Amino acid sequence: MGPDAIPLSKPDVGPLEMELVQEVIRSGRLAIGPMTERFERLVASKAGCHNGVAVSSGTAGLHLLMQAMDIGIGDEVITTPLSFIASANPIVYVGARPVFVDICPKTLNMDPKKIEAAISPRTKAIVAVEAFGNPAYMDEYARIAAKHEIPLIEDSCEALGTTHKGRPCGSFGRAGVFGFYPNKQITTGEGGMIVTDDTHLADICKSLRNQGRDVFPDSASEGQKLGAWLQHPRIGYNYRMGEMAAAMGCGQMRRFDEMMANRERVARLYMHRLAGTESLVLPTIEPESEMTWFVFVVRLTTDYTVDDRDRIVEGLRLHDIGSATYFPCIHLQPPYREKFGFKEGDFPIAESVSNRTIALPFFNDMTEQEVDLICQTLEVMISRQNLRRT
Numbered sequence: 001m002g003p004d005a006i007p008l009s010k011p012d013v014g015p016l017e018m019e020l021v022q023e024v025i026r027s028g029r030l031a032i033g034p035m036t037e038r039f040e041r042l043v044a045s046k047a048g049c050h051n052g053v054a055v056s057s058g059t060a061g062l063h064l065l066m067q068a069m070d071i072g073i074g075d076e077v078i079t080t081p082l083s084f085i086a087s088a089n090p091i092v093y094v095g096a097r098p099v100f101v102d103i104c105p106k107t108l109n110m111d112p113k114k115i116e117a118a119i120s121p122r123t124k125a126i127v128a129v130e131a132f133g134n135p136a137y138m139d140e141y142a143r144i145a146a147k148h149e150i151p152l153i154e155d156s157c158e159a160l161g162t163t164h165k166g167r168p169c170g171s172f173g174r175a176g177v178f179g180f181y182p183n184k185q186i187t188t189g190e191g192g193m194i195v196t197d198d199t200h201l202a203d204i205c206k207s208l209r210n211q212g213r214d215v216f217p218d219s220a221s222e223g224q225k226l227g228a229w230l231q232h233p234r235i236g237y238n239y240r241m242g243e244m245a246a247a248m249g250c251g252q253m254r255r256f257d258e259m260m261a262n263r264e265r266v267a268r269l270y271m272h273r274l275a276g277t278e279s280l281v282l283p284t285i286e287p288e289s290e291m292t293w294f295v296f297v298v299r300l301t302t303d304y305t306v307d308d309r310d311r312i313v314e315g316l317r318l319h320d321i322g323s324a325t326y327f328p329c330i331h332l333q334p335p336y337r338e339k340f341g342f343k344e345g346d347f348p349i350a351e352s353v354s355n356r357t358i359a360l361p362f363f364n365d366m367t368e369q370e371v372d373l374i375c376q377t378l379e380v381m382i383s384r385q386n387l388r389r390t
């Protein structure tokens with residue numbers, strides 16, 4: 001794609017973020033400082049949770065939760081096959097087995113009716129994902145998890161600020177995780193955050209992200225904290241977030257409403273423009289869900305094959321329009337086939353949907369003209385593909 005291409009996504013970082021990052025640089029405190037704590041409070045409060053634990057990525061956050069909940073070899077964790085691979089990889093990191101549950105074709109989230117059949121005595125958690133940010137069924141997952149006394153982990157990496165029946169994503173389970181990679185609702189470059197009402201769990205995660213050091217209450221003396229700095233009661237990791245990243249996050253949170261209003265505007269433009277395009281299925285968002293929109297993903301109807309879809313995406317890219325096939329099914333990725341024996345046909349709805357999705361450019365300052373050009377080009381590519389097929 002050339003220099004005038006319309007990218008698939010683009011971060012929205014402005015002078016406020018630059019100012020705050022400079023403030024950190026001037027302060028000389030580059031790690032484990034006040035910006036991280038500030039950012040944790042801002043994100044936790046957006047998710048309606050008492051605690052936030054900033055980490056180096058969304059993936060790191062999920063990994064820490066697996067460790068903190070003592071999930072390991074011989075255990076099973078239920079999750080969705082239609083997601084970014086990072087929602088399942090942490091299950092594999094700790095030696096547990098991912099048990100996938102097929103999706104509902106309307107919302108693209110795990111079908112709540114199919115979850116109970118996947119629960120076994122080894123099930124140690126359910127990792128629920130808001131696919132492309134859609135929070136459908138989060139309350140139902142929470143109910144099923146509670147009934148079976150299994151913790152629900154919400155991988156809300158695509159849903160910061162989204163609410164379902166008035167309740168914020170990240171708050172439905174024992175803990176939630178957000179990701180701040182540049183294509184997410186807000187970015188810190190790289191980064192993530194665990195949110196939870198369970199302060200004990202938050203403290204274990206804080207210790208695990210910081211090389212297994214003990215976490216002290218604010219009332220502890222400096223001497224106590226200093227003496228414990230090189231004591232490591234557990235094996236931890238360095239999954240900390242730096243102060244500069246946290247500063248960028250604080251700036252992004254201050255601009256949250258304005259940024260999300262723009263995402264809503266762009267999503268509406270697409271919805272309106274594509275409503276009459278017969279070959280496409282548009283995102284189905286229930287009226288009880290308030291979306292902050294992670295990406296804008298449409299899909300071809302079942303008249304189209306995976307090859308049709310791939311040619312259309314290739315055509316868009318040749319016309320300088322960023323486009324992607326979000327997401328190939330996780331269970332069909334080579335390590336999942338090899339390690340766990342998954343194969344085509346295991347989760348037919350997820351596979352069928354995944355073969356026909358097209359992610360279109362989506363970023364905050366997109367103009368109506370850009371949306372129109374993208375949609376026109378998409379329609380031309382679909383028409384060309386129709387001709388090739390006849």
Ligand SMILES: *Cc1c(COP(=O)(O)O)cnc(C)c1O
Pocket residue numbers: 056057058059060083084086087129155157158178179180181191192
């Ligand atoms: C982005 C994402 C992650 C991982 O976040 P990183 O910060 O890139 O590690 C995990 N799960 C889902 C569903 C995501 O979209």
